[in-house]
Amino acid sequence: MYIIIVGGGRVGYYLARALLNEGHEVLIIxxxxxxxxxxxxxxxxxxxxxxxxxxxxxxxxxxxxxxxLVAVTGDDEDNLVACQVAxxxxxxxxxxxxxxxxxxxxxxxxxxxxxxVSTTDIILEAIEKEVPTHPLTHLLTISDKGLGIxxxxxxxTSAAIGKLVKEISLPAGSKLALIIRKNRKPRIPDPNxxxxxxxxxxxxxxxxxxxxxxxxxxxx
Amino acid sequence: MKVVIMxxxxxxxxxxxxxxxxxxxxxxxxxxAYSFRRLSPSFGGNALIxxxxxxxxxxxxxxxKADVFVALTxxxxxxxxxxxxxxxxxxxxxxxxxxxxxxxxELYNTMDIETFSPTTIFAQLVKEKIxx
Numbered sequence: 425m426y427i428i429i430v431g432g433g434r435v436g437y438y439l440a441r442a443l444l445n446e447g448h449e450v451l452i453i454x455x456x457x458x459x460x461x462x463x464x465x466x467x468x469x470x471x472x473x474x475x476x477x478x479x480x481x482x483x484x485x486x487x488x489x490x491x492x493l494v495a496v497t498g499d500d501e502d503n504l505v506a507c508q509v510a511x512x513x514x515x516x517x518x519x520x521x522x523x524x525x526x527x528x529x530x531x532x533x534x535x536x537x538x539x540x541v542s543t544t545d546i547i548l549e550a551i552e553k554e555v556p557t558h559p560l561t562h563l564l565t566i567s568d569k570g571l572g573i574x575x576x577x578x579x580x581t582s583a584a585i586g587k588l589v590k591e592i593s594l595p596a597g598s599k600l601a602l603i604i605r606k607n608r609k610p611r612i613p614d615p616n617x618x619x620x621x622x623x624x625x626x627x628x629x630x631x632x633x634x635x636x637x638x639x640x641x642x643x644x
Numbered sequence: 645m646k647v648v649i650m651x652x653x654x655x656x657x658x659x660x661x662x663x664x665x666x667x668x669x670x671x672x673x674x675x676x677a678y679s680f681r682r683l684s685p686s687f688g689g690n691a692l693i694x695x696x697x698x699x700x701x702x703x704x705x706x707x708x709k710a711d712v713f714v715a716l717t718x719x720x721x722x723x724x725x726x727x728x729x730x731x732x733x734x735x736x737x738x739x740x741x742x743x744x745x746x747x748x749x750e751l752y753n754t755m756d757i758e759t760f761s762p763t764t765i766f767a768q769l770v771k772e773k774i775x776x
Contacts, residue, residue, distance in 0.1 A: 477721055479747040501697055501721040505748070508724075513751050527699055535728055 425449065426490045428516075430476030430506040431497035432459045435522060435543075439494065440470060451485055477505040479513055487514040495521040500528050507537045560638040563626070570630055573601070576637070578623040581644040590615035594640060595633040602626040648710045648736075649673065650696030650726050651717035655742075657682035659714065664689050671705045696726035702734065712738045720745050727757045 432454030453476035495503035670689030694701030715723035749761035
């Protein structure tokens with residue numbers, strides 16, 4: 425695949441390396457001359473100095489035949505424009521962008537960007553997961569389907585402790601997928617599984633139902 | 645009319661003054677309070693600190709009730725993004741955007757927002773002046 429990366433910062437650099445290792449044709453577009461030089465010295469001539477939001481630059485690098493454009497500069501607005509120019513001027517089939525402001529996810533989706541990666545959200549989720557008292561953690565969002573996979577820990581005060589799975593009225597559309605218990609193999613809960621203190625429950629839910637699921641499983 | 649202007653540079657400040665004089669309800673946004681020095685002393689509209697690519701700042705500026713949005717910052721991409729937010733998220737009837745880069749201007753002009761490139765316009769103007 426021919427993949428164009430806009431932005432040769434850390435994300436762009438490591439992404440390019442990974443994609444090159446997988447055997448893809450990769451080109452980085454970076455404004456900063458020093459960054460460009462470093463990349464070219466280390467990886468061979470894969471970096472072009474220029475503005476990846478400019479149609480002229482994108483034309484020069486043959487964006488018309490690119491399979492994918494990935495915008496990973498530090499500025500959300502630059503990433504948006506790079507993706508839109510690629511998509512609407514050069515018909516690039518797949519555009520991917522990194523965003524810093526999580527609020528921009530909806531907007532970018534609406535404005536035609538195919539895949540949006542919110543680095544802020546990812547970092548937050550990773551840290552939340554490490555906070556022991558945090559009752560609900562997002563593990564994965566399946567954005568196209570409006571679904572998410574979350575982890576809920578059963579606190580000692582939870583009213584769900586000692587109940588069978590079938591006795592708990594989960595919000596419709598949520599499903600308990602896995603129970604992880606200390607010193608036991610993870611198991612798929614059946615209706616007669618008993619919820620215990622300290623259980624780590626992996627559940628499938630929608631963003632709207634997350635709060636309801638959390639209260640059902642953790643409230644006293 | 646209610647007009648929200650993003651960017652209080654020379655053009656933004658001048659436009660704000662003109663519209664205010666004509667009796668329109670003007671709110672002007674800029675990320676730097678120092679920019680508001682460019683507004684004329686008689687300016688009767690609102691001057692707000694905020695970034696026009698931030699939905700919250702736009703809401704504070706009253707974007708939900710605005711008839712016109714104009715993006716006049718130095719950054720083409722910022723202008724393009726803010727104008728699209730105004731048009732497609734807040735459904736502002738008219739969203740106008742300055743884009744210096746003529747190629748980018750061409751592309752976005754076909755995309756539901758009104759754009760103009762001062763580069764092209766000014767070059768044309770000077771050319772006509774020389775040739776007349």
